[in-house]
Amino acid sequence: MTGWVQVAGLGPGDDALVTAQVHAALDQATDIIGYIPYVARVTARPGLVLHPSDNRVELDRAHHALDLAGQGRRVVIVSSGDPGVFAMASALFEALETHSGPHPDIQILPGITAMLAASAKVGAPLGHDFCAINLSDNLKPFALIEKRLRHAAQGDFAMGFYNPRSKSRPEGFARVLQILREECAPERIIIFARSVSTPQETIRVVPLADATPEMADMRTVVLVGNSQTRRVGDWVYTPRFAAAP
Amino acid sequence: MTGWVQVAGLGPGDDALVTAQVHAALDQATDIIGYIPYVARVTARPGLVLHPSDNRVELDRAHHALDLAGQGRRVVIVSSGDPGVFAMASALFEALETHSGPHPDIQILPGITAMLAASAKVGAPLGHDFCAINLSDNLKPFALIEKRLRHAAQGDFAMGFYNPRSKSRPEGFARVLQILREECAPERIIIFARSVSTPQETIRVVPLADATPEMADMRTVVLVGNSQTRRVGDWVYTPRFAAAP
Numbered sequence: 001m002t003g004w005v006q007v008a009g010l011g012p013g014d015d016a017l018v019t020a021q022v023h024a025a026l027d028q029a030t031d032i033i034g035y036i037p038y039v040a041r042v043t044a045r046p047g048l049v050l051h052p053s054d055n056r057v058e059l060d061r062a063h064h065a066l067d068l069a070g071q072g073r074r075v076v077i078v079s080s081g082d083p084g085v086f087a088m089a090s091a092l093f094e095a096l097e098t099h100s101g102p103h104p105d106i107q108i109l110p111g112i113t114a115m116l117a118a119s120a121k122v123g124a125p126l127g128h129d130f131c132a133i134n135l136s137d138n139l140k141p142f143a144l145i146e147k148r149l150r151h152a153a154q155g156d157f158a159m160g161f162y163n164p165r166s167k168s169r170p171e172g173f174a175r176v177l178q179i180l181r182e183e184c185a186p187e188r189i190i191i192f193a194r195s196v197s198t199p200q201e202t203i204r205v206v207p208l209a210d211a212t213p214e215m216a217d218m219r220t221v222v223l224v225g226n227s228q229t230r231r232v233g234d235w236v237y238t239p240r241f242a243a244a245p
Numbered sequence: 246m247t248g249w250v251q252v253a254g255l256g257p258g259d260d261a262l263v264t265a266q267v268h269a270a271l272d273q274a275t276d277i278i279g280y281i282p283y284v285a286r287v288t289a290r291p292g293l294v295l296h297p298s299d300n301r302v303e304l305d306r307a308h309h310a311l312d313l314a315g316q317g318r319r320v321v322i323v324s325s326g327d328p329g330v331f332a333m334a335s336a337l338f339e340a341l342e343t344h345s346g347p348h349p350d351i352q353i354l355p356g357i358t359a360m361l362a363a364s365a366k367v368g369a370p371l372g373h374d375f376c377a378i379n380l381s382d383n384l385k386p387f388a389l390i391e392k393r394l395r396h397a398a399q400g401d402f403a404m405g406f407y408n409p410r411s412k413s414r415p416e417g418f419a420r421v422l423q424i425l426r427e428e429c430a431p432e433r434i435i436i437f438a439r440s441v442s443t444p445q446e447t448i449r450v451v452p453l454a455d456a457t458p459e460m461a462d463m464r465t466v467v468l469v470g471n472s473q474t475r476r477v478g479d480w481v482y483t484p485r486f487a488a489a490p
Contacts, residue, residue, distance in 0.1 A: 011264070014266070015265070016264060016265045016266035016269070017264050017265075017266055017355065018264065018265065019256070019261060019262050019263065019264055019357065020260070020261045020262075020263065020265075021259070021261035021262055024261070058485075082361050082365075083365070083369075084361060084364045084365055084368075084369045084370075084371055084372055085361065085371065085372075086372070086373075086485075089365070089368065089369035089372060089482070090369040090372030090373070090482050090483060090484060090485045091485060092369075093368055093369055093372075093477050093480055093482035094482070094484060094485065096477050096478065096480070097477045103478050106480070108364075108365035108366070108368065108369065109365065110262065110357045110361045110362050110364075110365040111357070112264065112355045112356070112357070113361065116327050116329060116330065116355045116358065117355050119329045119353075119355075120327075120328070120329055120334070120353035120354065120355040121353070123334065123338055123353065124328075124329045124334035124335040124337075124338055124353065125329075126329055126330065126377075127329055127330075127331070127334060127335030127338075128331075128335070128379070129376065129377060129378045129379060129393055130376070130377055131374065131375070131376045131377075131397075131402060132371075132374060132375055132376075132377075133374045134373070134374060139485050139486045139487065140486065140487035140488075141487075141488070141489045141490075143489050143490055144401075144487055144488075144489060144490045147400060147490045148374055148400040148401075148402065150400075151396040151397070151399055151400030151402075152376075152396070152400065152402075154396055155392060155393040155395075155396030155397065156389075156393070157376060157393065157396075157397075232338050232341050232342045233341065233348050235338050235341070235351070237334070237335050237338035237339070238335060239335060239339060240303075240331075240335045240336060240339065240384050241384045241385065242384065242385035242386075242389055243385075243386070243389075244386045244388050244389060245386075245388055245389045245392045
């Protein structure tokens with residue numbers, strides 16, 4: 001039997017946001033690898049081995065998947081959202097660089113990433129040019145986060161922030177808001193979208209002047225409009241037209 | 246009967262990349278509105294009225310959808326990819342601003358956007374912070390495109406370009422490549438992904454030094470790695486780690 005590894009995006013939470021391609025991969029798998037809450041989203045069945053693991057062991061998980069595939073197993077690594085956006089796909093290729101033996105068949109299966117699910121819920125705040133920035137400084141220095149934030153703001157991009165705040169990094173997001181206040185007007189629209197598409201979903205839209213660090217946590221994706229982003233009724237959107245800089 | 250409008254993302258082309266939520270919307274619709282090739286992707290059935298229209302009539306389409314919903318129709322506006330990424334969602338809210346009468350029930354249904362489908366095909370080139378930029382200057386001046394390109398490059402973001410080149414704008418993408426050459430090293434990895442996930446799919450990975458304007462057309466999404474993006478085997482990925490700027 002020829003083994004393989006597929007990295008599948010489960011979307012933000014609602015099963016209705018999972019693609020048929022991902023369902024097919026889960027149906028064919030012999031092994032599911034991933035962070036505990038994502039593996040918990042996969043329906044158990046006879047012959048399917050679940051390998052839930054804790055946060056921050058991405059490389060271990062990737063090596064485990066490659067080893068199992070080398071033994072002929074059909075392995076799906078599950079990510080929330082899209083596996084290529086601050087998720088397991090990069091970790092798998094990182095592991096592949098030091099993996100001994102032939103490379104198994106690999107496929108990355110895209111999913112609905114949190115930023116775009118959140119955008120859809122409130123309207124179209126990312127309807128013009130935008131940036132996605134991971135605010136966690138586990139894997140990069142805060143100086144790089146700050147540099148990218150300032151370029152994104154000065155380029156008048158809308159923005160989507162992943163991992164804005166965690167218990168181990170309570171102060172970083174306060175600095176992010178401070179940088180935004182230096183670069184953007186106080187009425188700039190900020191969206192805090194928590195647990196999008198799950199029963200726990202909460203969405204809050206505030207002007208930058210009213211945004212506070214505790215509006216975000218690990219389950220929140222934060223969207224920042226560009227200078228033209230506005231409201232119509234209960235919706236938030238960014239117009240398609242833009243004037244000269 | 247209460248009418249509604251839903252804007253649905255059909256993904257990049259392969260039906261296996263459509264979410265169950267979008268299938269459910271299409272099943273419940275009385276009317277489908279959209280650009281001719283996207284409406285052609287919807288299966289006809291008795292009682293379903295198809296309203297295909299040509300390119301560049303986004304606002305007319307949006308007003309048409311709002312009018313039909315006001316008459317109690319259940320209208321799905323189909324977009325390729327994700328409706329919130331350079332597609333019909335923003336146009337709908339723009340139309341809503343000048344729409345007379347009560348606002349109908351509206352929902353935006355996310356989809357797999359071309360940039361992320363292309364990324365998955367080649368590995369994980371957008372695995373770190375990235376920007377999405379629409380290179381069409383139909384709705385914005387080229388000066389703004391240039392400004393955003395330089396900020397994206399100077400911030401060392403990976404990038405995804407939509408609408409890189411069309412017959413009516415043959416020269417713009419040559420200027421974009423020239424700007425990238427001024428800002429990035431010649432070995433920067435560029436990915437030309439055409440008609441991703443369709444039978445016509447072609448993918449080409451080249452260093453910036455070898456990229457030429459005619460490698461892109463209207464059906465191409467172009468990905469640009471960041472300074473750390475590299476190859477492992479046949480794959481392209483951006484590492485999760487990053488050093489100080």
